[in-house]
Amino acid sequence: MLPPNRQQLGLIKAGLFLLALIPLARLLWLGMHDDLGANPIEFIERSTGTWALVILLVTLSFTPLRLLTGTAWPVQLRRMAGLFMFFYACLHITTYVWLDHWFDWQEIAKDIIKHPYVLVGFAAFMLSIPLALTSSNAMIKRLRQRWKPLHRLVYLVAIFAVLHFWWLVKKDITEPMLYALVLSVLLAIRVAFTLRKRKGQLV
Amino acid sequence: MLIGKQSDITPSEITPQSVYQDRRQFIKAAGFGLLATAAAGYGLIPNHARAAAEQRKKITGFSKTAYGTDEKLTPYDDVTNYNNYYEFGTSKSDPSEHSKLFKPTPWSVAIEGEVKNPRTVNLEDILKIAPLEERIYRMRCVEGWSMVIPWVGLPMAQLIKWAEPTANAKFVEFVTLDDSLRMPGARVPILDWPYTEGLRMDEAMNPLTILAVGLYGEVLPNQNGAPIRLVVPWKYGFKGAKAIVKIRFRETMPQTTWVKAGPREYGFYANVNPTVDHPRWTQASERRIGGSVFSPRVKTQMFNGYAEQVAHLYSGMDLRKNF
Structure with missing residues (x-):
């Protein structure tokens, strides 16, 4: 299957946005x-x-998809997915702070x-938060080689979220x-490929 | 076919009429249930219409009491659609959805253990032990939500007097129905079935403790523990054993289901106590069911607000240890 052209990718992104x-x-x-x-x-x-x-797990599935099938273009949807994860996490925590606890900061801290x-x-x-803040092209450019290690935090975010x-x-x-099972599979695929790559380099 | 040929179907293989009728009914109801659930899920049928479609039977001849009449009642639909009753499934909507075909009649309860005459008694005869009363009680779930429910029932103390326990009786154990044929959730070993609860004798004798057979002036709905359940308003809701089949008087403290499931998290006493948190979440406040999205939490009260009536039962006890 051919990767989508610019226009098609735009449509796919718009569709994902609405979805x-x-x-x-x-x-x-x-x-x-x-x-x-009730x-x-x-x-x-x-x-x-x-x-x-769910959206976080979707975000984490683009790389395994590329590793397993060689289909790389969906990775271009990853940023939007990641930002939607952050959007729903914001709604989640707003509900907790506002509707559930009515800004009772003392109770919340406890x-x-x-x-x-x-x-x-x-x-x-x-x-x-830092992942969302550094998701723009300008920030990727500014952080250069530090961007990737920073964004590996997403694995920790996912593990904490499941916990x-x-x-x-x-x-x-x-x-x-x-959810733990899906996350384990997504992480295991990454580990397996990294190990294989390292082994290849050693040989 | 030869006349008089012996059938090669053994009697045990023949499906009893009641079972296949139940199956048909089940299939029919499951079909309707699915449709209704789907329609309801898409917001096509409002909640109140769903409730009206269910069978509801009025209880005649119970007396109103002064208990909790100043409280704002939790709406009937919430009381009957947001339940913890793992024998019918672990989500809050499972009990109302999966108990539609459950038939709580005929019903009998075995009175066992340290009593003068162990015996089995029909539900109808239990109802004759004492006149039925309405009790409006707060119900606080260990998960952090609460309701106000107008129960109809009889005082547990009356049943105890009737049962004539011996001097050895120090505890009462409540064993509930474990029937995986009629209760889909009981097929899953999520808890150690049958669900078992217990009270100390003086707790069971307290005037607040009742055996409920109805709510909102109607026969107890299946999802709320039909036909007979325990209500102990100063304790967390899980103490309220549903669909009781055995009441056993004992000398020793019974092993109760949630204590077995998580001894660090659930205790035998399980008194509502805002100062002792569940190890994983707060017990200081609660979400009152039936409010809007903008209703604030309610502060949880010691003994769920029944301290005046029950605090003396625990004088001198360390409630942090005896949680």
Whole structure:
């Protein structure tokens, strides 16, 4: 399959942009129709958190796709996906700070310090801020060879995000386990290819 | 076909009528259920219409009481669609969706252990032990949310007097239905079935403790623990064993399900206590179900606001250790 030309890539990007807005549109729709369920704040928190995690895993799947199939062009969608992950993470944390805790900073600080699942979630968000801030072409140019090591933080963000979900679940860990599994596969592919490359260089 | 030829189907292979009827009903209901769920999921059917479509039976002849009448009730739809009842699944909507075909009649409860006469009693006869009363109680879930529910039930103390426990009885154990045929969630070994709860004798005798058979003046819906469940309003919701089949009086403290599942996180007492956090999340405040997106959290009260009635049960006890 030929890689898309400039115009086609533009269309694909526009499509992805609209697709990534669907979870937000759904929340707004349900909210306007008073159909967010018995615990609407929990619903919004879970939904934005889940979508941040899903989009993060999508972001992390472009490189394995290239390594496994040689299809490189989707990597051009990675920045947009990463920024949407950050967008949903922002909505998630805004829901937590505003709707859930009404800017009760003292309570929020206590919650972060005392409860590991909140702490890793908070850490994941903090670590994703520099990634979002340095995602522009100008920043890539400015940071040069330091950009790549900085953006490897995304692996830590992903691990923390999965832990955040895992630790908050009361008993049924099926769902976080699925995310952990997908993340492990995505990371394992990278490790396998890196090791192979190193071995090749040694020989 | 030869007349009089013995059938080569053994009696045990014949599907009982009730089972295949149930299956048909199940298939029918599953079909409707799917349609309804899909339609509801797309916002085509509003919540109240969904609830109205379900069968609801009024309870006649219960007396209103003064308990909690100043509280704003959690809407019926929320009380019956946001439940923790792992025998029907682990998500909040599972119990209402997966318990539609559950038939809680006929029902009997075994009274066992340290009692004068161990026996099995029909639900109808339990209802004759004491007149039914309405009790409006706050219900605080260990997960950090709460409701206000108008239960209909009878005081546990009345049942205990009726059961005539011996002097050895120090605890009451509640064993609930474990029927994987009727309860899809019970096929999954997520908890150690049957779900078992327990109270100290004086806790069970406290006037606040009731066995509920209804809510909102109606027969208890399946997803809320039909036909009979425990309500202990000063304790976290998981203490309220649902679909009770055995009440066992014991000399020793029973092993309860959530203590077995996570002894660091859940204790036998499980009294609502804003000063002792769950190891993983806060218990200082709670989300009151039925509010809007802009409703603030509510501060959690000691013993869920029932300290006056129950604090004396725990005087001298370290509630940090006996959580």
